[in-house]
Amino acid sequence: MAGLEPKFILKEPNRETHTLIYLFLNWEGKRLKISTTETIIPEYWDKENQRPISNKKLLRNLAPILLKELSILSIRLDEIDLFVNDLILDQKRDNAVSLDVIQRKLLEFLGRKMIEEAKPVSFIEYFTSVVTRMENGTYLTDKGTKYSPNTIKSYKSNLLLLTDFEKEIGYINIEEIDIDFYNSLLQYCNQIGFRTNTTGSVIKRIKAVLHTAFEEGISKNTIFQSNNFKAVKEKVYNIYLTTEELKKLIDLPLSGTYEKYRDVFLIGCYVAQRYSDYSRISPEHIQTTGNGNKVIDLVQIKTKQRVLIPFLFPELDTLLQKYDYKVPKIVEQPFNRALKKIGELAGIDKEVVLTENIGGETKERLVKKYELITSHTARRTGATNLFLLGYSAIQIMKVTGHTTAESLMDYIKVSLEENADKMATQIETE
Template sequence: MANIKFYPHKGTGSSKVYLRLNIGREKDFRLSSGLTIENAKDWNHTTNLPKENTPKNKKLKNRLNDLSKELGKFIDDIEKDEAKGLFDIESKHIKSIIQKFNNLEPIKEKEFLVPYSKWFSNDLKRRTYIRNNVKLYYKQNTVDKYLNFSKILEKYQKHKGHKLKIKEVNTRFAADFLDYLTDIEKKSINTKGRYIKRLKTIVRDSQLNGCKVDPDYMNIKGFQDENIVTFLTFEEIDQIIKKEMPNERLQIAKDWFIISCYTAQRISDLHRFTKSNIQTIDGDKYIVLKQFKTGKNIEVPIHHIVRDILKKYGNDFPPKFTDNEQSQRSILSSLIKDVCRISGLRQKVQGRYNGKKGLYPKYKLISNHTGRRSFACNFYNLKDWSTQLIMNITGHVNERNFLTYIDKSDPTLSRIASAKFDAMEKEYLSKKEAQLKVVNE
């Protein structure tokens, strides 16, 4: 007869949850379940499961019950197997079931690049990283990026005609991979730079897990193209606000774009805006949200232009074109280009279009991210707005990342500076004229 019991490894605080599996008097296994309870004081020692006093503990209890069922099924199968018996069960068998249950099956082809990259991508789901002394889990978006990179590696492997080994990866390998990304995949410079960084990250991780590597891989460097920021000035945003759109679909896209220009939020957060995000704090209205990408809590004061748009929709946000975020992202990106074209933003400016740098009509360079960049650039140039004040709304973690939004090479900033100099000169001349008048009198 088998008996399964769970218990926390420690008495207080965050603790690994262990299991004890007894099979008769001969077999007694004690292994980590791979799961953790946030506070061991929340453990119910009568049921040998967590108390259901928090959503996380409820989820943990369900997971442990599911694991118990998996182990129970394994034992039942062994009992029915005429060739095996319960006393044939070893610790490694139980450990394998736990790993499979937690999606942590060890990689079988550790020396090969493509299988390892897939394992690494899926293993990110359980990993954490530290930001500002806070432990965070990798988001599914990051996992998906690495899974997509694994597919690129798989295509490259097919192109090369042999299984790629991790120990092959060095600067020569990276150079050939870059040629493939350029000539066959037709990737942009920034995409290629990100892929090279991911390649190095995966190889470094394999080294930490005992795989043989070529030390030369450490000389592989990621890169990015020259940063070109396209943003709209306050005057250009006003130009869009004043222009009537020819149909409702474009009007809705225009309203979403204006909201982004005065809230500085990413499309992933705009897509999640509902009336419930509008809250009154100390008598003023704010858009309160937890940013999807960073998990940071933000309170965005509602600008009067945003307030006017909300009033138009009955104090609600404009309707979405679809509930699917990727589709909404694609539709808006296309429509706001039309909005800017109709609004007359056709002057040619330096930018990157379809990955190629050159002079293009400005409306072609507008994207879902332009509103966020416009907020950062415009308010950065207002003397009463500090960088920290702006970052409090954009949600940037550090000033270095924020300043990538401020394009030093964009001529618009120089024109703004020139206008400020002109205003300073007028003020200077006015004061000088007043002083001369006093002297003459």
């Protein structure tokens, strides 16, 4: 019974970051593919031996902690290999080789017994297992990093929604999720008053979990690939603050917590970063270029993109000096509430028409501009004001960390009137 040798293959062998290690078995035209849930950076993988590299010359300059990780991984793969070969030998003796049996017992060995034994497989149970693995760090992002607390929180909220939805429609079998399920879920989200983009986020996470279930051999359902099973989305009206409105915030007499919140937000507006990045600026991030220009040198939390932020606004240096170049620690939720009040106090009260799709109905309402200020307004404000100052998209992308002009333009919130004025000014100066 040749051809039943287990093989370990990397999911994405050309990646520069961690990738999953899969176990493959072929038998009589059938193929078994199971994720070991283990990961490795391809640079440290020996494709021929299907194990982490063991060449002493290659290992010589590696950090001790990495050497230990590779050693532990090699032992773990040896254990899986031995377990599978023992299963195969047992089946050969009985002349009854079954990939289904091997899959079931291997999943049990890998700690996924409860999921595999559920017949049919419960989507709720599998979704729960993914969230649990996110929390303990054994389920990683495509970049080989752990999921952020905010992302895990979003998946948990999604799980609660699905649990309530299951009470409405009955048991959700992962193999039976189809377009009817999708349409019913859209209708349910409308009934409970979700905005279109909130529903879209729910669908996006469901697609991600279904994809993982397929990749791990838990499910054969490929509905997540369908163009009809899409994450709905609508363009959201997001604001930015003009330089005049930023001046109003600067001139606003504040003290205590409100003063600190205002200052942190303004720093975000002048560096055009996400809250997770501008809220952690410290003295070690302040550097000087070869030409003597002071910059903020950051590696962004979300994308791992390195950015150099020049001090283009004197207000930025003044604010950072105030806190010895260490942005004070704050909590984002009360921060967002406080920003609206601070905006109101500063007189940022221009009325804007807000159009939203809520519960499947398009609604318009007038709101004061300060009601729409959040921690993320700072990033849009920074990007837009840099654009209005005449910097090119490429220059701005080097600061914001956007990798495409298209994604950057989602952050440029220039009105038709502002765009016309900008173009007229450019003509006058040529």
